Amino acid sequence: LPYNTIEHVFASLPQMERGVAKVLGGDPKGNNFLYTNGKCVIIRNIENPAIADIYTEHAHPVVVAKYSPSGFYIASGDASGKIRIWDTTQKEHLLKYEYTPLSGKIKDIAWTEDSKRIAVAGDGREKFASVFLWDTGSSVGELSGHSKLINSVDIRQQRPFRIVTGSDDTTASFFEGPPFKFKCTLSQHSQFVNCVRFSPDGSRFATGSADGQIFIYDGKTGDLIGSLGGEKAHKGGIYAVSWSPDSSQMISASGDKTVKLWDVGATTAVTTFNMGTDVADQQLGCLWQKDHLLSISLSGYINYLDKNSPDRPLRTIKGHSKSIQCLTVHKNDGRTYIYSGKTGQNDSFSGKGHTNQVSKMVTDDANDLVTCSMDDTLRFTNLGKQEYSASDVVKMDSQPKSVSTAAGGLSLAVCIGQIILLKDKKKVFTLDNLGYEPEVGAIHPGGTTVAVGGADEKIHLYSIQGNTLKDNGQTMAVKGVVTDLAYSHDGAYLAAVDDKKVATVFTVADGYSFYGHHAKPVTLAWSPDNEHFATGGMDMMVYVWTVGDSDKRIKIPDSHKLHHVSSLVWIDENTLVTTSHDASVKQWTITY
Template identity: 45%
Template sequence: MSSYSLKNVYATLPRTQRGQPLVLGGDPKGKNFLYTNGNSVIIRNIENPAISEIYTEHSLPVNVAKYSPSGFYIASGDQSGKVRIWDTVNKEHILKNEFHPIGGPIKDIAWSPDNQRMVVVGEGRERFGHVFMSETGTSVGEISGQSKPINSCDFRPTRPFRIVTGSEDNTIGVFEGPPFKFKMTKQDHSRFVQAVRYSPSGNLFASAGFDGKVFIYDGTSSDLVGEVGSPAHNGGVYGVSWSPDGRQLLTSSGDKTARLWDVETRQMVSEFVLGATVEDQQVSCLWQGQYLLSVSLSGFINYLDVNDSSKPLRIVKGHNKPITVLSLTEDRTNIFTGSHDGFVTNWNASTGENNRVNGLGHGNQINGMKPNGNLMYTCGIDDSVKQIDIENNTYTKTDIKLGSQPRGMDILKEKNIIIAASVNEISVIQDDKKVGELKVNYEPSSASVSKVGDIAVGGSMDNKVHIYELNGTSLNQKIELDHLGAVTDVSFSPDDKYLVACDAHRKVILYSVPEYKLATNQEWGFHNARVNTIAWSPNSLLVASGSLDTNIIIWSVVKPNKHVIIKNAHAQSQITRLSWLDDSTLVSVGQDCNTKMWIIEPF
């Protein structure tokens, strides 16, 4: 059995939610930072964020992940109140422990400086937090004294140990121990407390709230030292992070700015204005060695420049919603991905560097994407076909209206004709104008065009592949091919010798062209759920299929009884699209918002 290897992961951005702070974790060695999206924990190299790793062992959405002070472990907490502690050294990330300290979503986690104790807080049914031993799960104190869910917690990094918590009852809780007991609440905030963090030496801690205020307290006595700014921001403060020397403080706010403060004078040193739209609200920040990060509501990760606050050093972009379309430029140097929320990202296939496509796109889900020379065409559920100017990375003004929602499209480049298959018709578009249409009484799911002008359209209601002939700008029905389930995708091979179709009955079926007869007596039926998508290698020898069962299977035309299965290719998430970069490199995208590159060994 031949094998495969994962070459690259172009990672999802953090999943953000309006009004919810996002917690970033940092590696004590200063190399990586951490965040979550869906069931995944994403570990990214801070120097080169194109290098990333994804931990996918949670069965429910994860809210927060934090490195242990030793750097050898990561603790991640999920929606149900479960904490997994896993190692960072092995590629397999071996699970060390799993505990269930509270009965509801975990919102923050903090380790004691000796790696032995841990505090978790959130929205439990019977309690909002718990302190326990990281080795055994034994309780070492109670988090009590606050009447509403707790958003944030921190462990004092030096003795005498303290724990502070920030709650939706507008208070800060202070706990002394071990064993940790409630000592007092601080009531300086007038709205939800969103973040509490100790300084690196433990001599101070800072709190940030939705009242726009940031306070600094004494780390031992918890007495109020003073307020930062007056107030610190014109909107809710979502995050606060200390500089490594403890002399400065970074804050991020819903007022779309991040600000840098001098701790001693509590005055502003600089302000980073990160945009003017709702999507530019700043929901998290992290000061990691020489790097200052702030995360926008859009999910973009901004690297702030201490020497020039006018613009970030770099902005890491991408997707944080499921990816629905994938295509390559004709020279295969760039990968285009489009997500459920209508955004398109253009990735450099060799470095992973990316940029979001500018201009007015569809504004909602994109269902098809295909290149034509220096243009990339997209169709979306706003019932239109639009085009992207690849070189300038922007949507053009071209907007071709369709009669109903498009489900798939393909391009006959020789004649500059686009075929768009919509809910109740197939449109023929030439030179960016609609020149013909054929009303259909089935619901198309996909379309593929062969170089000779045959057109295959998948039927999702009638379980058929419909083959048409293109005469000028009109379509004539040629033949129908029956499947046992809804046909989800169709594709002619690059050499035009085959057509492959996949369906909801778990099958991938190969036909020889032009007679449209079964090309193999070998049934390609190893998926165990609906097959969503298929893609041909450029040499027409391999077909890749991606399914709802989270697996990708590679099939050989020459050896039809051989195949390679990439199990659980996108964690607990279905595969939405596939494309080959070359004859041995496959690109996949999924519901988990990640783009992955696989090397397929010959077989």
């Protein structure tokens, strides 16, 4: 089979939860940073975040990932208490070791500077933390002293080694070693301790808590030195702190929607970054990496902070953090834009968006993006303006499942129990009492015929006569419930996929069936060459088929490892874009 290469991964944002800190990992060379979303660990280049890599080998949601100080390995911990240690230098990310040090969620990970010992902390039945040798898993001490789950752990990067932990029991604990043993409890905080971090030079460590306080302690003895910011460091809870490389400054991220930059010696804030006024602007994570100051908002947005302009980040990385349902492509001035739709509001358009999941989207010849959503509306958004406008919302009687467009301002909406023809963004004709449940529809590029795929395992053809749809009593049988269908761009073929795992192509004269999927295919897209079409299924496979030759198929296995492909679109004859519920968008080069 011809070989297909992946060109781009458009990575998802971190998955965020209100009131829960998000740990960002940085690599020791300062090039990449790490975070998690679902079962994925996402590695992004800090200078060019468009360069990304996704590790998908965890069986459970992964919570935290940290580079070893050598930079050669990443340790990632998941909700089941499993830690995987894997290679960063190879594209395959080979697994080096795997352990289950805790019986519950791993919330934080720290390495000793020689990359030989690892401490993990989190939740568990018998213990909340563990410290062990990376290559054997054997214990190098006991991290006891807490009565509730531990949120954060860190190791001093100089000898003599020290470990500090911060817990929901409102205390931090200090340990000496190796082998590590309990030295003292630090009881200055009055609320959950969310983050503990040693300075890079090992002279001090800081603790940040939901009480809005940051305390500084001696890195070797654990003695209290003082606090930052007088009575309180922040008006809201503190979720994360990160030291500057020279150990003289620190940033802190808070639920009060600010990030503060501290002069630790003077115990005062040098800069306050105001990140917004919305709940989604709460700051739940931060990382100081070389010259980059990063923070993460509850929205999942990653902010690059600018010391010279505290009210305006240098840049904000946006994207998807929830599953992506649909995708479309639009060419403008010779550039190709990929639009993807998800649950709730889309950040790339200003104004009010859909209030529920967007289930299908297409572009029309009037430069509009047409979307249908579970909020029972169809929406026309002008791509020149990139703004949702209130006037171009068409309310449906029932929930729309699919939308199709054709030249001359025609649109077709397939809703529960109804087919609706629209012209110039207005309903002109409704067909109901169909005698079958319509699933998906397509308008022939010539604007003369409509094909509707049904739950009755048939495709029903209607002709467009003026502003009406006429049932010609013409149907074509397929093997199962139709899950998607589309005309080729030249109108010569109609392809359908069904829940019996079959793709069928009809010419105006005959039909061919294409077999190959191991599970229900849910989406299909025609290549601009009209000779090939791609299908994506619940089996996580993508196939590219050749119309004249059903044996000539190209298979892209594991296109999205964890979730099935939810949408496909071609940019040109050799470039296919896939998206999935893993929230990532991938671009592939197809060679025949």
